[in-house]
Amino acid sequence: MLPFLRLDDGVALPKFRQVQDQLRAAILQGHLRAGTRLPASRILAGELGLSRQTLVRVLENLKAEGYLEARQGAGTFVSAALPRAAPKLRMTPASDDPPAAPRLSRIGTLSRAVSAEIGPMERKPFLPNQPALDRFPFAIWRKCWNAATRNGKAMGYGDVAGELVLRQRIAEYLAVHRRDPCDPEQIVITPGGHAAFTLAALALADPGDDIWFEDPGPVTTSNLFRTLGLNLCLVDVDADGMDVAVAMARYPHARLAFVMPSRHHPLGVTLxxxxxxxxxxxxxxxxxxxxxxxYDSEFRYDGAPLPSMRSIDSHGRVIYAGSFSKALYPGIRVGYLVLPQPLVGAFRNLSGLIHRSVPVETQLALAEFIGGGHFASHLRRMRSLYAERRAAFIDAASVSLSGRARIDCSESGLNALAWLTDGVKDSAAHRAILDAGLQCYPLSDYTIATSRPAALILGYAGVPAERMRPYLSRLAEALSRL
Structure with missing residues (x-):
């Protein structure tokens, strides 16, 4: 009676869902037009081999969705409120031509042209920026989480600027460990570092404004600013960091400057x-x-962490961005901004409009973790561990990579640079190392305009010291085949 209804016993979808979906599609495609009367439920159920109760359930669902209507004493009809000639849905392409691109906003169009990924992120040896997750204090973190979420106190909406107790703990940490005191009211909590950069760009610059950006620099960050419509003013980086004099001469009227003064990524130099x-x-x-x-100034192996630029800013021009992705673990997705007082209101409101808030339970657990002294203890342990792993990396690399690469391992951070010799391209070396079951990033992926020698970014912090030599031997073997 309704030839387009076909039940398939070979699919996992329940039969009532098959009938419901096929009836809905028939109405949308115009096979059943507005006002069409459906067969009686008893007859239709018999034809389909379903119970009448099951078919009635299908019809009631479609009535609730607005596709069908019941008329007293007359039966069930396709809703008269639907267009008499419903547009047919093209279920398969009419030709081999690709579908037309959807119409996007300017930001949507720009975002489609860039990438949010830097490369494969599998947790393999030498993955850059990877903390020692094998040494994370899971039991203590779980206790802090349980204490913070007890009695449902973390189940409501949070403060748009972040939970006050977390802002207080961050302010205390910055004052003691970074020599950079601030008022907790100057802090806005964000879902990670990139959200912090986004807030700053949206609040302080318009599309078309210039932003100084170090070259080389983080790929996803440069793509973020491009997507927001900012003009990247590329500034070279040398042994003293960003070349500020050149930037001032070339781009004196830029609206923003994005800089990594404590440790540049990926070159590892200090401003x-x-x-x-x-x-x-x-x-x-x-x-x-x-x-x-x-982003990772906590991990300095020759003395205390360097003071921030904000700590010497007497005119309130620095927006300080920090996060816990390197100090704890990337998936925590908690960052923060320390703002000049006049910017607090605008940033607080903008953060609330975009993010509403970072998950409250995560904030309260982190505040408990910091307040209990666990964060400072964890950092001390990790500094000692990373110093040990760094020394093991340098020692093993000096042997394994001799003649193939020159190792440049700065006195802070989680990564080292291996400058390749013999004209080997870092992109080819990257592919070979991935094939060997290891990880790295090619420096060329970070370079935007300034030509640099070929180099690999290798993360040593996540590799146990006793595994450093065999892994580097495997890496050297991969390079030898190029």
């Missing part, structure tokens, strides 16, 4: 004090803003 002061003076004189990305 010198004269350049920090010059950058601060440029921002003051030009009513510009500095986004300071302080």
């Amino acid at each position: 010198s004090l004269p350049r920090r002061l010059a950058l601060l003076e440029w921002a003051r004189a030009n009513d510009a803003w500095i986004i300071e990305d302080d």
Whole structure:
């Protein structure tokens, strides 16, 4: 009676769902037009081999969705409120031509042209920026989580700026360990570092504005700013960090400067004090803003962590961005901004409009973890562990990679650079190392305009010291085949 209804015993979908979906599709495709009367449920159920109760359930569901209507004493009809000639849905392409691209906003169009990925992220030896997850204090973290979420106190909406207790703990940590005191009200919690950069760009710059950006620099961050419509003003990086003098000469009227002064990624250099002061003076004189990305400054192996740029900013031009992705684990997705007081209101409101809040239970657990002294203890243990793994890496690499690469391992951070010799391209080396079951990133992926020698970024922090030599031997063997 309704030839388009076909039940298939070979599919996992329940029969009532098959009938329901096929009736809905028949209405949308115009096979059953508005006002068409359906066969009686008893007859249709018999034809399909279903119980009448099951078919009635199907019809009631479609009535609730607005496709069918019941008329007293007359039966069930396709809803008269639907168009008399419903547009047919093309179930298969009419030709081999690819479908037309959807119409997107400017930001949507820009985002489609870039990538949010830097490369394969499998947890293999030498994955860059990877903390020692095997040494994370899971039992303590679980206790903090349980204490923070007891009695349902973390089940409501949170403060749009972040939970006050977490902001207080971060302020205490910055004052004691980074020599950078601030008021908790100056802090806005964000879902990770990139969310912090996004807030700063949206609040302080318009599409078409210029932003200084170090070249080489983090791929996803440069893609973020491009997607937001900012013009990347690329600035070379040398042994003293960003070349501020060149940037001032070429791009004096930029609105923003994005900089990693404590440890540049991926080159590992530190912005010198004269350049920090010059950058601060440029921002003051030009009513510009500095986004300071302080992503892993906790891990310095020759003395205390360097003071932040914000700590010497006397004119309130620095927006300090930190996160817990390297200090704890990447999946925690908690970052924060420390703002000049005049910016707090705008950033707080914008954060609430975009993110509402970071999950409250995560914030409260982190506050418990920091307040109980566990965060500081964990950092001390990790600094000692990473110093040991760094020494093991340097020792093993000096043997395994001799003649194939020159190792550059800065006194802070989680990564090292291996500058390749013999004209080997880092992209080819990257593929060979992946095939060998290891990980790395090619420096060329971070380079935007400035040509650099070939190099590999190798993360040593996540590799046990006793495994460093065999893994580096495997890496050297992969390079030998190029």
